[in-house]
Amino acid sequence: GAGVSQSPRYKVAKRGQDVALRCDPISGHVSLFWYQQALGQGPEFLTYFQNEAQLDKSGLPSDRFFAERPEGSVSTLKIQRTQQEDSAVYLCASSSPRGGPADTQYFGPGTRLTVL
Amino acid sequence: AQRVTQPEKLLSVFKGAPVELKCNYSYSGSPELFWYVQYSRQRLQLLLRHISRESIKGFTADLNKGETSFHLKKPFAQEEDSAMYYCARRGTSYGKLTFGQGTILTVHP
Numbered sequence: 391g392a393g394v395s396q397s398p399r400y401k402v403a404k405r406g407q408d409v410a411l412r413c414d415p416i417s418g419h420v421s422l423f424w425y426q427q428a429l430g431q432g433p434e435f436l437t438y439f440q441n442e443a444q445l446d447k448s449g450l451p452s453d454r455f456f457a458e459r460p461e462g463s464v465s466t467l468k469i470q471r472t473q474q475e476d477s478a479v480y481l482c483a484s485s486s487p488r489g490g491p492a493d494t495q496y497f498g499p500g501t502r503l504t505v506l
Numbered sequence: 507a508q509r510v511t512q513p514e515k516l517l518s519v520f521k522g523a524p525v526e527l528k529c530n531y532s533y534s535g536s537p538e539l540f541w542y543v544q545y546s547r548q549r550l551q552l553l554l555r556h557i558s559r560e561s562i563k564g565f566t567a568d569l570n571k572g573e574t575s576f577h578l579k580k581p582f583a584q585e586e587d588s589a590m591y592y593c594a595r596r597g598t599s600y601g602k603l604t605f606g607q608g609t610i611l612t613v614h615p
Contacts, residue, residue, distance in 0.1 A: 432594075432608050438600060438601075440600065446600070495552070496551075497549050497550040497551065499549045
């Protein structure tokens with residue numbers, strides 16, 4: 391079946407531009423996570439949704455970062471007034487319908503954002 | 507704060523040699539630990555989790571609470587094992603993961 395998909399796969403933005411990154415989770419998955427992966431580092435947690443509810447946004451680095459999942463499926467991560475330090479791969483992951491702690495997170499291919 | 511440490515950025519071995527990728531975690535309660543792998547041009551995927559006590563692709567990992575370690579081992583490395591490996595810890599009831607910095611494993615023919 392289809393896995394987690396993300397679009398665009400690559401995004402180049404000029405400093406100050408707004409960007410929107412999309413994640414399509416596996417159908418029926420309750421939990422959705424966003425992670426940021428800087429070059430040479432492991433992924434770092436940004437935010438978590440359970441269905442449409444954003445239950446944890448403690449990892450968002452600034453108020454320029456905003457995420458939504460209005461209908462409990464597709465999610466969008468928006469970054470306003472991008473800065474060079476926002477350059478990273480943004481990963482989306484979803485986990486199974488049970489939504490419990492033992493679920494495996496399935497990752498998308500990521501969106502590589504480069505801010506010039 | 508919970509931390510996961512992978513002390514080796516790079517690890518090179520020859521085909522058929524044993525391999526051990528190190529992972530240490532900061533002590534806190536009953537950890538749930540995982541190894542994720544990313545092969546070239548592929549997405550991040552789960553390799554194994556400590557709670558399952560399984561062997562995947564010949565890899566095993568034992569949780570050592572005394573040493574707060576979860577090292578990944580394989581007795582005979584294969585070229586197809588070359589990849590980036592991440593150790594990760596589940597930190598909350600809903601499953602938020604904290605990752606180590608990753609180790610690039612290269613298996614030479």
